[in-house]
Amino acid sequence: MNSNTKSHFPRETIEMIIRENFGKDIAVDTITELTDGWFNAVYILSFVGQGVRGFKEVVIKTGVQESKYVLSYEKNIMHAEILVYSLLQDTIVPVPKILVHDFSKSLVDCDYFIMEKLQGENWMKVDEKITPENKEKLIADIARYTAALHNIKGGYFGYIRNDKEFQFSDWRSAFQNMVHIAIRDGRKGGVDLPYDSILEAFEPLWEILNEVKEPCLVNFDIWKMNIMLAEKDGEYYIDGIIDHERAFYGDPYAEFISLQNICGDVEHNNVFKENYSLLSGKPFTFTRNNKLRFYMYKIYLSLLMGVEVYRYNEEDTKRMLKDCNKKIANSLAELKEYLENS
Incomplete structure (x- = not known):
């Protein structure tokens, strides 16, 4: 669904995020946006060669840029998501592995995290x-x-x-x-x-x-x-x-x-x-x-x-x-x- 809270970035910015987190030699092959979500922008990335940390595909999820309006309970909402993923890691609940999360806004003007791409x-x-x-x-x-x-x-x-x-x-x-x-x-x-x-x-x-x-x-x-x-x-x-x-x-x-x-x-x-x-x-x-x-x-x-x-x-x-x-x-x-x- 189209939503004005989604933070979309061009290929060059996404490639920069990957290089800064995983190394200068990592080459992104394809970038595909998943459009089902209602709040965040989500992309599937594939890589040339071996991929990153054993994963040939990953998902990057971008938060809302600070300049955009959100509801009171939606502020810094991605922080909660990362915490819940960490709480569930040692349970029977199947969740993706989080590879990187960055709330510093030093690379882009929003929070983001990168996780393994699940199958299916x-x-x-x-x-x-x-x-x-x-x-x-x-x-x-x-x-x-x-x-x-x-x-x-x-x-x-x-x-x-x-x-x-x-x-x-x-x-x-x-x-x-x-x-x-x-x-x-x-x-x-x-x-x-x-x-x-x-x-x-x-x-x-x-x-x-x-x-x-x-x-x-x-x-x-x-x-x-x-x-x-x-x-x-x-x-x-x-x-x-x-x-x-x-x-x-x-x-x-x-x-x-x-x-x-x-x-x-x-x-x-x-x-x-x-x-x-x-x-x-x-x-x-x-x-x-x-x-x-x-x-x-x-x-x-x-x-x-x-x-x-x-x-x-x-x-x-x-x-x-x-x-x-x-x-x-x-x-x-x-x-x-x-x-x-x-």
Whole structure:
């Protein structure tokens, strides 16, 4: 998708970055931009000869230039991604190897990192080729990987930032802050969303967030586009999970929003629940308050996607806003109905 936050560089600049990081004799062969992403520019690089550090292909991901506007929670967002990759390196969660990250802005006016290129394609591109039996195995794996991710605990609640504005001692305060910052940015940007209706619906529910006692690592963006699948012996397997920049420490039930894109209703997916429990060491439950918090996170995700339209062109902005307003209205109605009948 076209986005004004993407930092595009000419071939000469990308070659300079490679030489400065890996040596003057490294020769870049091809440079291919991946256009699926919504926030960062991403390029696949191939090399003449042996490549770099044993890799014949790498991926370079560029951050947002400092002169460009981003939402409050998006500032220095790449720092969080690198931290999460480092936290996951010694777990069962498959992630690419990070070769270089540079936040100095000494070579270019944005953050960037270089990582190995994973095999295969994102799940979305091969979805129709996956058999039901293969999909069940993939869901079992993603359940275990999700639990392993949630087993990592933080020292605070909130977005992973080196900024006290985002760090809290309890989940209620952290999530309230996340919601209010998103609404503040949206109103400042003139984005037409039902902010008052969201706050009104959330007001009697803030208290149940106090039930979340552990700040679990939550990716909040695990869906088919961010899961790379490779093929072996006629079956697909998960080669890596990417794009962890929107991660936070908080309620693991927030993860199950984006996972609906893969598993459907997680609450009723026995394969997911059984395998998640194997790694979490706890029974998978979905109590009334779990469900209420789930609705809150579902509405928050649609709110975020709505205020993020600042980066898109007019046509995409209209389409996204229409979709987000519809999703928020539907989720608010579902929440109201659940409260009345539970």
